Amino acid sequence: MTMHAIDPAITRETSARIAQDRATVIARNAASSCGIRAAAHNPQAASLASTTFDVQLKQGDVTNQKRSGRCWMFASLNTMRYRIIKKLGIKTFELSQAYPLFWDKYERANWFFENIIATANQDLAGREVSFLLADPLSDGGQWDMFRSLVKKYGVCPKEAMLETANSSNTRDLDKYLTRYLRACAKKLREAVTAGQTTEELQATKNEMLSDVYRALVICLGEPPASFDVRIRDEKGELKASGTYTPQEFFREYVDMDLDSYISIINAPTPDKPYYRSYTVKYLGNVAEDGGVRYVNLPIESLKRVAVAQMHDGLPVWFGSDVDQGFDSERGLLDPASIDVDALFGLPIEAGLNKGDRLQYGESLMTHAMTLQGVSLDAAGEPTSWRIENSWGDDHGHDGYDIGSAAWFDEYVYQVVVDKKYLTPEELTAFESDPIELAPWDPMGSLA
Template structure:
């Protein structure tokens, strides 16, 4: 045992006496135990002045609902894609969704193969089961989270299908047991791979067996994805269209391909000073499709991210995928994000003083949710952004029928990533894309998945 200074009864009594003598703290306690601290700290003015009016607002329709799953990155990327597809088909005023279940099926199948081959490489390098990297990979494998590039890897290889052709299942809406079963199976395969580390043929057999077992688990829980389907629709002008039989890749290429989403690049704001702006960063061992595009980000100032997000919404008229720390200063039920939404200092006697760089460095904040910007309010100067409209995937029972409002300062502090067309980057930033990425550890905060 370390010779730490103990918390003495005298010290505890002094703390208690100090608290009891503070009428404001006791009032906060009495109110919070009955109502919850967020209701007590709620800033009425910050909430009521965060208006739901935007100078640019896209017509998307009903929000989607990821239920009890961590598929927000797939929902949000498919929300961008469905906006494009509805526009291409001329059904902007109709409801349409892509199958998120289909995307998850192939992400998890590919991720099983990626993980097992990554572990085989670590074993070949002499890593042991108790190494930090192996332990981290084993603990984090087969979660639901992901990144924009990982989603595009799935769509480029497998395309997408309308939701009617591969609807949600019990396991897709509540992924806990599906993920547990996949994780247990992969752990077992890796254990056998370590036990046969000197037998390359047996390691390869175990990898292939693991992929087959993943296919079995996924198909039992999610159903068998369609290889092709007949597609007909009636546009907003009343014209009937019959495309005939299409594969999912053909469907994606025809109705989403014109937006060239696969060519988008991911911009991040890593505020740590040792990570230069205008250069790429990557997270070691982060990926889902073997042979797909690597998960890399271009590190930029917030002003660049914000300006491009505004321009895409206003000039291109397309939603913008982004990742953020959604739990900070958030009112989920009313649908507000504002840095002034809660006055914790008045309740506790102290506030939250870490800046964005410190929050990332000390793991106080990281990206944990992906959504799509659906609108923006821009001042009369044409460039200054005031607030943002957000298409979430938490259903219609929260916020403004599922659409949230974010103030501009919250964007600065808690948004970490946006996906933008490469063509919109400056020549200097495009040059940064041609340089090798700075590789960060697998457990780095910037590797947190939405």
């Protein structure tokens, strides 16, 4: 194919037009002075965002994932601590986020080693092996992966396993363990080539896992096998006490049927027909529990089940592309809040619809949060959403964001709800044999 250079006349003509275009000059002055988002800020959108909702659940103090990619864990634990707060009648409570981080890294190392062994005969430069090596220890995850961790390891109060410098900022932990895992991958591939038996490979892998466990203890501390519990309300009354294992604590105080909660996605692309079940190759953490499963449904179904669960007094885990249409200073998620199309006079946001954005690499799920409230119009349709984030209470509205109806439609990709809210047709679709998506499919993105 012949490459064509830029015609200098195009540049000259465009520059001349800009000098005569008052709107472009004003936009240039604004954007270059204060930045694109500030220049494109639409104050009317912010003024229309109400902070009161028809359904509004009460939660404890806002949590803070700090400099880590644990939003999926924070969102999951926030749905679980809500049950504890409600059960005990206390003002606030927090579950340890360092505890599942430890076990996820450990389990994910094993998941990685198993997949490296399984693909050892594939070309090292092949797309699948390259994918496995790219980010084997990501902080991000999916609801199904968190469910697997809790089923195996339970949960514990934050006091039982506190944050460390490395859980609050996971960059170096991930960096150095990833480097070690890649060295292990080389050793495992060479062992397969050398003809090691399955038993020998497992012995080699187990030595590596022992090293990973030790490294995690150095960085995060050792997870408690049991712990003492003393929980008091704001009046000082003792509401819970005793010694528990993490599994016992989950059963008694969270009391949640994990297998009843399923993932519903909205991916309006031709390759993913609605009312079908999907999984993603190589996506998971706990080897014996398998990977992930979604059912793809129209966005109206996601809204319906989310509202229904909140009407019944329970929050909703959800995944979205959080940076799109995000006025972070005001805690507003609304495509109208940052009008870049008006600023540039170009169809930047209008140029692709939701399905197009997925297919052309413009959007995917980047962040998990918790729906804690909703406002409804006369017909019962959502008009705005109350969103609990995990970025601390100095963000947004004391730690909460407001999502518009348009933002939910365009940038929410997943909700997790009790399957009892699905119609028989939707549930049958979820329970059907899943279609396996490629590892790099946008619906394999990690929150």
